[in-house]
Amino acid sequence: MRLLTTRELAHAIGVSESSIKRWADEGVIRASRTAGGHRRIPLPEALRFVHEHRAVVLHPQLLGLEQPASAVLPADPAGHLFSALCDGEESKVHELLSSLLQGGTTVADVIDGPLRAAMTRIGELWRHDPEGLLIEHRATDIVLRALNAVRMSLPQTTSGPVAVGGAPSGDPYTVPSLAVATVLAADGWRPVNFGPDTPLESLARAADWLAPRLIWISCTVGPLSRSRIEQVVDLARTVATSRIEVVVGGQAVAPGTFPKLANLRVLSSVSDLAVWARTLAPRKAALAPRRRQRAKRLASPAP
Numbered sequence: 001m002r003l004l005t006t007r008e009l010a011h012a013i014g015v016s017e018s019s020i021k022r023w024a025d026e027g028v029i030r031a032s033r034t035a036g037g038h039r040r041i042p043l044p045e046a047l048r049f050v051h052e053h054r055a056v057v058l059h060p061q062l063l064g065l066e067q068p069a070s071a072v073l074p075a076d077p078a079g080h081l082f083s084a085l086c087d088g089e090e091s092k093v094h095e096l097l098s099s100l101l102q103g104g105t106t107v108a109d110v111i112d113g114p115l116r117a118a119m120t121r122i123g124e125l126w127r128h129d130p131e132g133l134l135i136e137h138r139a140t141d142i143v144l145r146a147l148n149a150v151r152m153s154l155p156q157t158t159s160g161p162v163a164v165g166g167a168p169s170g171d172p173y174t175v176p177s178l179a180v181a182t183v184l185a186a187d188g189w190r191p192v193n194f195g196p197d198t199p200l201e202s203l204a205r206a207a208d209w210l211a212p213r214l215i216w217i218s219c220t221v222g223p224l225s226r227s228r229i230e231q232v233v234d235l236a237r238t239v240a241t242s243r244i245e246v247v248v249g250g251q252a253v254a255p256g257t258f259p260k261l262a263n264l265r266v267l268s269s270v271s272d273l274a275v276w277a278r279t280l281a282p283r284k285a286a287l288a289p290r291r292r293q294r295a296k297r298l299a300s301p302a303p
């Protein structure tokens with residue numbers, strides 16, 4: 001993976017090199033160090049920074065952007081993704097995700113935006129297309145590989161906070177939990193995705209075993225039974241003493257489903273998750289004011 005010097009990134013976005021160094025030291029930009037102690041910024045991290053901070057790119061070629069991102073992206077990424085998934089064109093799916101990410105869209109925004117929209121449309125096909133079910137299964141498989149490819153391309157961390165999670169017993173959905181893991185990985189976490197059909201008691205065990213800072217639960221199959229809700233609440237209470245936060249989301253989670261608990265959050269998108277999770281991770285102090293405000297709002301207990 002291409003690594004940028006602080007000078008290159010500074011030049012690309014027209015700020016001083018000392019600003020880049022300071023942001024790297026504050027954790028606003030994730031950077032590694034060379035053996036000689038020089039900071040190096042992975043290209044995807046530089047692009048994330050540019051996008052999130054709406055930095056003006058003066059020299060796109062330094063960031064591998066030969067032309068403005070809008071010129072290489074289709075006008076309707078969700079429609080484009082839907083067509084590629086329907087046609088089983090895996091390489092087109094990978095290309096589209098790569099160009100969105102290289103254009104500066106965050107992993108979370110790609111998932112909450114075009115990916116979710118395309119899968120929602122695919123979920124309607126079975127009603128009127130005899131091949132709809134097969135298209136849905138193939139699309140799921142392609143999306144899983146594409147998300148795993150994104151995850152593999154991210155810088156690996158050995159020191160980020162650990163998060164564990166999955167979908168509960170009886171919930172076969174694989175994409176949402178993988179989506180959560182990918183978004184956390186993009187933000188410097190070390191996610192352990194147990195995937196679908198994971199008993200909540202096993203997640204409690206994983207809390208002892210892996211000492212995570214965060215447990216996520218993704219629920220697509222609904223409506224959630226009273227006992228399922230109680231299991232989630234029990235899990236949150238059990239891990240509260242270890243300062244572990246529990247976050248629940250997914251299509252089956254409606255507002256007001258869960259009682260208010262200090263360490264239990266209900267969030268409806270992976271973008272909200274990314275923002276809130278930063279309040280738990282060391283990057284908290286480095287959040288820009290606009291993001292800090294949003295993070296504060298999200299940090300209030302579940303409604």
Ligand code: B12
Nearest residue numbers: 112119120123173174175176218248249250251267270273
């Ligand atoms: C793929 C799919 C399947 C596959 C899943 C395969 C797999 N291995 O994952 C299979 C074939 C198993 C399946 C089965 C069924 N499915 Co289905 N499925 C879908 C489909 C098309 C896509 C789901 C998906 O991956 N979405 C992509 C993810 C990224 O989006 P998301 O789930 O919305 O997640 C977002 C947020 O909710 C949030 N989020 C999710 N989790 C979390 C967690 C946290 C912590 C946070 C913060 C956020 C968060 O962030 C995500 C990104 O924005 C949906 C369509 C749809 N509208 O979603 C139908 C859909 C969910 N299925 C549906 C149905 C009806 C079924 C079946 C009953 C069909 C049948 N007759 O058998 C069965 C039921 C299975 C069961 N055991 O209950 C309906 C549900 C309707 C309802 N509300 O009751 C849908 C909506 C399709 C439709 N329009 O009819 N399905």
